[in-house]
Amino acid sequence: YYTNMEGAREGHRSLEPAPIMASELGANWKNMTWTHFMMRMFNRIHFTQVEAHLLMVQLPGWKKLLARLMWDYIRDIPWRLKTPISRRLACGSAGVARLYLSVLKREIPLEFNTQMVELIADGDTVLGAVIECNGQRQRVRAAKGVILASGGFEKNQALREQYLPAPTNTTWSAGNPGNEGDALLAGLELGAKTRLMNDAWWTTTLCVPDEPAPRLAIMEKSFPGSCVVNRDGKRFANESQNYMAFQKDLFKTHTEEHPNAPAWHVFDATFRENFMVGPLMTKAMKPDSQIPKKWFDEGFVAKADTIRELADMLGIDADGLEETIGKMNHYAETGKDEDFGRGDSAYDRYYADPAIKPNPCLAPIVKAPFYAMRIEAGDFGTLGGLDTDTSARVKKADGGVFGGLFAVGNCSAAILPTYPGPGATLGPAMTMAYQAACHMNA
Ligand SMILES: Cc1cc2nc3c(=O)[nH]c(=O)nc-3n(C[C@H](O)[C@H](O)[C@H](O)COP(=O)(O)OP(=O)(O)OC[C@H]3O[C@@H](n4cnc5c(N)ncnc54)[C@H](O)[C@@H]3O)c2cc1C
Known part of the structure; x- marks a missing residue:
């Protein structure tokens, strides 16, 4: 990345x-x-x-x-x-x-629709957990230990507001709907140590009316002939860089007076003909007449004959947007994005159009009608959580580790210092789960 x-x-x-x-x-x-x-x-x-x-x-x-x-x-x-x-x-x-x-x-028994509600501990040793199934609570004693693997806290608004940068909202997160930070809270109750609590696996998302969960907006921002702007009509980042870095840039310059969220992905008729954007298939596959009215009514999509009209529809600064589009068209000609270096790296060009010259990430935004799609400051999970050692044992806030308590995946603090590439969440989660199992059986 x-x-x-x-x-x-x-x-x-x-x-x-x-x-x-x-x-x-x-x-x-x-x-x-x-x-x-x-x-x-x-x-x-x-x-x-x-x-x-x-x-x-x-x-x-x-x-x-x-x-x-x-x-x-x-x-x-x-x-x-x-x-x-x-x-x-x-x-x-x-x-x-x-x-x-x-x-x-391996004939390992599985329980479905069952929630861990509490850990059972004796001092610094975890003995089991209280679980709830169909309203019935049960105490379960663990033979070798408890491995917490219940995801992050992305669907808990109070925890988001406590730890994550603003603006933040559970509805923008594409994480599992059941991830309310239960493991984190159970660990904190026992006095566990946490780390990286103010961070998440960031990506902009699309909250499409009537869809059950947000979509990740990863590839489309990168396609040539489009750019992402804030309420001032200004770009704030290289749209073709990886999704995590893009959103970190979003937070860097976001203020209440000059918000970067929501942002708008702006593109023209040529782009619409050539590329899919989230739920919007190419024009040939989904003509404008088939775009649900609700998408326009709820401000998810906008369409206008001029850039100025588009800006007015969305409440974006029209002078700012015109200036930005003018710059993008100039950069498309020279091949050099003087503001954010879009297209300079190999990653930038991965989702670009190799047929576009001189810069496959930059094409002019000139052909009416013009469109915009609203994007949110989302995520696909939080990355901070219970601090663990190399065997996935949960650390105590006052030093040492708990006996019989392990945490893996997004309920534990990420083990990678950054987001080097795809699989940065699932790879470590599976590796640490293996480590925990090896430790238990040693
Ligand atoms: C569209 C999409 C694409 C992705 N692509 C990639 C990718 O390509 N590579 C990659 O590495 N990652 C990817 N991710 C991220 C990855 O899926 C998550 O980071 C990963 O699944 C987290 O694993 P986890 O086990 O920690 O939690 P989850 O997979 O979120 O699972 C946690 C589970 O615990 C359950 N739970 C919550 N509370 C309790 C409780 N109290 N008791 C019992 N169960 C509970 C939840 O219901 C959930 O089923 C993607 C995510 C999305 C949404």
Whole structure:
């Protein structure tokens, strides 16, 4: 994600779960919670991250891939009779299905719809937990220890306001709806040490009217022929850099008088013809007449014949926006973004259009009508939490570690000092869970 840093090398070794057929789980597939709907075409057909890149940027072969995914889906009539979700799982669904399969093979019992409400401790040693299922509470004694893995506190507004930078709102977070910081609070109750509490896995999100959760806005900001502006009509960051760095820049200059959130992704008719933006397919696939009226009424999308009219519709400073678009058009010509260096790094160019010259991240924003889509200062989870050692044992605020208490994933403080690349959350979570299990069995 930081290919512009000294010593950085281009390319990547990102891993993603190999797709798997849901039918491999037998009747247990019904217990699955599917991956975020934005990772499913038409809310139904799973695709991998590699396939998502091909489809979104419309790289060579995207039409063939689209046809294959759709054909495989349509002809799978036996599975269609069970569920509208594709049999072939990818991304998070595939990762969880594979873990679930391992659990089933080892005949490890699982409890569903069960909440950990309290830890049971004797001094500095955790003995078990109080759990609640269907309103019934139960005390469970742990044979070897308790591993907390209940995610961050992104869906707890009070904790967000206590720890995270403003503005902050649970509704902008794409994290799991059940992540209210229960493990963190249970740990704090015992006197646990915390770290990195004022940080999150930041990304701008799109809160589309009537959709059940926000979408991550990762690739589209990078496409040429668009820019992201604040209420003053000014850009505040390089739109093509990685999503975490973009949002850190958003917070850096955000003030109540000059807010950067919400921000608006502004693009023109040419961009609309060539690229998908969040839920908005290209113009050929979703003409303007098919854009839901609610999107306009609720200020999620705006469309106007001039930049000035667009600004007025959104309550953005019109002079500021005109000046910004003028600058972007000049940079598209020279190939040099003099304000934020957009397109200078290899990462910037990853989601760009190689056909655009001289800078694949910059194209003029000149063809009416002009559009804007509202984006929020979101996240896909918090990254601060219970401080742990290399065996994932939870540290005490007054020194040492608790006996029998481990924390992994987003309820623990992130072990990486920054966000070097994709997998920076799931990789460490799985590694530390393995460490915890090894320690328990040592
Ligand atoms: C659309 C999207 C794409 C992503 N892509 C990537 C990616 O490519 N690579 C990557 O590394 N990360 C990615 N992430 C982030 C990654 O999914 C999360 O960081 C990761 O899932 C966090 O794992 P976790 O186990 O800590 O928590 P979660 O996966 O959030 O799971 C926590 C679970 O605990 C449950 N829970 C909460 N409280 C309790 C309680 N008291 N008792 C019992 N259960 C409880 C919750 O309901 C939830 O099911 C993505 C996230 C999103 C939303």
